[in-house]
Amino acid sequence: MADVPTPHNDALKGQIAKSVLMPGDPLRAQYIAEHYLEDVICFNRVRNMLGFTGSYQGQRVSVMGGGMGMPSVGIYSFELFNFYGVEQIIRIGSAGGIGEGLHLRDLVLAQGACTDSNYAHQFGLPGTYAPIADFGLLSRAVATAGELGVAVRVGNVLSQDIFYSADQGAAKRWASMGVLALEMEAAALYMNAAYAHKRALAILSISDLVFTGEELSARERQTSFTQMMEVALSLATSEEE
Template identity: 30%
Template sequence: MKKLQTHIPCSPEDIAKIVLLTGDPSRSQLIGNKYLKKSKLVASYREFMTYTGYYKDVKITSTSTGIGSPSTATAVEELINLGAKIIIRVGTCGGALKKEIKAGSIIIPTAAIREEGTTKEYLPPEFPAIADFSVVNALIKNANELGYQYYVGINRTHDAFYGQSQNLRKWGSIYLNNRMKNWLFPLISSEMECAPLFLIGTLRGIKTGAVLAVNANPEPLKAIMEGKFNFDIPASKIQTKEAKASVDRAIRTALEAAVTIKDEL
């Protein structure tokens, strides 16, 4: 029998091969209580709250990580030790970085910029953090079938929720270049957890992906670079109705994707 993990203290039998990873413990609880059948709380320690149940007869675990990359890396490592083979992050990203991506949409990242400290303790920053293609395709397929508005592109993972906008601006320099300003720049979201999930998944041989709820008004990177976006106005204020709707869409997309890829286990 495998040793109990330090932060997710349960047995491998309690953890499904497919795991939905949330930041917010209340979202893990929501998935367990509302979306899964025959669900039970199998572990609760610090920010790590873990439920296991069934969705359309597929065994699924939901685990929370709290905010940021260090705790996400901890959860991912321990879930893999407990037997997880597919981990899909179900998170939020606030306001998207393109004006056309409105609150209520969902984002499916293909990769994450590693602008955080945790993954640098695994590999140099030049090594990419990439989602598994089969997971990305399953998420896209099911978002389509559910009729949701979704966007696919590159995500930025960073450390400071209240960090300075200058750290974001370096990624928008393309918009100030006359030759490149009209190119299709694929950086569309910013959050705090995807990079360690994708990188550790690659290193440890499991499949990973993410679906992000857009729960605030856009904060377009192009407008920021051109000095046309005012951070002092409540442009990123959470829209309660759309925020709840986008989280529901992200959860349902992830669950249906889990059903789609279960045969790859």
């Protein structure tokens, strides 16, 4: 384990749990800590990328913001996996739905993460890498969502580098290949997990439908995100089969 703290994380050795929930927004991390966790400590405030550790249903769990885009989540997840001994990271975030039959508030479990990013170039692979979720986490997430009565879809998402794209037809082309939703982080998280031989899963709440313009209000997003948080917390504190 490398020396800690790092330039991006104030945490000392042992302050971060083996399971980490990672929303993009650090204020969502704070919300989870304040509303779901007990005996909470704040382990990181560097650049206001808040991180907390506490207990949920008697199990130790951490939650930390990961920021927007693959460069940001790439830094934080790399350090958690390689410097702090984290074994699994569950990304929880919003996504734009492009898959047929998706509805607002549905959860998408990202089995795979397509990308237009060059993130995989660093690994020097002689081909195109396909970032995928940990199957154990994925299968347990499906079961957990079912127990909680939460609708889920499982499949491919697109982790894109560009939010405001000049290519207005790109989303339809991705949808034609079965991609369910657009987001910006899962592919980097999955690649970092593979490189570190750790586990990762992205759980995404559909906050808007790209082709119809439908979107959740701020109040409705809070409700949807609460469902996503509960699925992720149950998953983070359950034993792997």
